[in-house]
Amino acid sequence: MQTKPFRIGTRGSPLALAQAEETRDRLMAAHGLEADAFEIAVISTKGDRVTDRPLAEIGGKGLFTEEIEAQLSDGRIDIAVHSSKDMPTVLPDGLYLSAFLPREDVRDAFISKNAPSLDALPEGAVVGTSSLRRQALVRRLRPDLKVVSLRGNVQTRMRKLEEGAVDATLLAMAGLRRLGLEAHASDVLEPDRFLPALGQGAICIESRMDDSVVDDMLAPINDEATSLCLLCERSFLAALDGSCRTPIAGLARIAGDNLSFAGMVLHPDGTQAFDIAAGGAASDAASLGHEAGMDIRSKAGEAFFESWI
Numbered sequence: 001m002q003t004k005p006f007r008i009g010t011r012g013s014p015l016a017l018a019q020a021e022e023t024r025d026r027l028m029a030a031h032g033l034e035a036d037a038f039e040i041a042v043i044s045t046k047g048d049r050v051t052d053r054p055l056a057e058i059g060g061k062g063l064f065t066e067e068i069e070a071q072l073s074d075g076r077i078d079i080a081v082h083s084s085k086d087m088p089t090v091l092p093d094g095l096y097l098s099a100f101l102p103r104e105d106v107r108d109a110f111i112s113k114n115a116p117s118l119d120a121l122p123e124g125a126v127v128g129t130s131s132l133r134r135q136a137l138v139r140r141l142r143p144d145l146k147v148v149s150l151r152g153n154v155q156t157r158m159r160k161l162e163e164g165a166v167d168a169t170l171l172a173m174a175g176l177r178r179l180g181l182e183a184h185a186s187d188v189l190e191p192d193r194f195l196p197a198l199g200q201g202a203i204c205i206e207s208r209m210d211d212s213v214v215d216d217m218l219a220p221i222n223d224e225a226t227s228l229c230l231l232c233e234r235s236f237l238a239a240l241d242g243s244c245r246t247p248i249a250g251l252a253r254i255a256g257d258n259l260s261f262a263g264m265v266l267h268p269d270g271t272q273a274f275d276i277a278a279g280g281a282a283s284d285a286a287s288l289g290h291e292a293g294m295d296i297r298s299k300a301g302e303a304f305f306e307s308w309i
């Protein structure tokens with residue numbers, strides 16, 4: 001008798017595939033299964049198909065997840081593997097983030113052929129990134145630089161850099177490492193200066209709420225510390241209710257039973273930023289994140305969020 005393979009849904013970019021394979025490999029190791037017990041199903045999303053416009057412009061939550069979640073909801077796949085940072089805070093009914101893999105490097109990398117660091121770029125140099133958070137942070141640290149949008153997957157962006165379309169770009173260290181491209185990083189930006197995106201570096205697994213077989217399958221590969229950090233970070237994001245046009249950054253870290261969180265919202269032009277630092281028991285991850293979000297909202301004032309939209 002042939003048993004049905006366990007189906008893992010993912011986008012088709014090299015990074016997404018590497019993440020799906022890492023998940024499969026961890027499941028194989030945890031359950032003593034062979035690779036042929038799994039099938040990786042590549043699913044194309046709107047975010048993958050529309051490549052000529054900035055993401056914030058296409059708008060709509062779940063640009064990279066909708067088609068995958070539709071297949072998950074109706075049982076065509078058993079789990080979906082995502083980058084946590086690309087996941088909206090509200091998921092379709094009946095689905096949830098059921099496991100998080102141990103977090104990779106959370107930091108952003110600075111990549112350039114012309115300068116060893118962001119500080120060393122000559123005045124007026126062009127930095128290409130389509131992330132509103134990275135754009136705002138660069139403008140804040142280096143108002144003299146020219147920031148332009150640069151979309152495409154990691155490889156595409158590296159190619160555009162190579163071709164000289166921009167002097168520098170910024171990418172997540174996590175993605176570079178998963179693709180074996182970390183040697184391309186000219187510098188690594190520390191979170192105290194360049195706060196990463198919420199969820200950066202964490203692979204998450206989405207599944208159906210009523211699927212206890214899948215829950216049991218995922219339990220041994222879930223990383224508890226990453227899971228608590230993401231609970232805090234996603235609660236922060238949910239409390240802020242940020243549109244995809246709001247530059248938002250934040251990072252939770254766990255040491256023993258304690259969780260510390262740093263969060264920030266920025267004006268897209270980098271001239272204004274509000275930040276928050278919080279800490280407490282790791283078991284209070286959700287409320288710490290929520291309160292940090294409410295706090296930063298009242299600090300910034302509602303007008304701040306509406307001033308550029």
Ligand SMILES: NCc1[nH]cc(CCC(=O)O)c1CC(=O)O
Binds near residue numbers: 086174175199
């Ligand atoms: N939005 C694309 C995306 N989503 C997750 C990562 C990196 C991997 C991660 O953060 O886990 C990237 C590429 C990048 O920002 O460089």
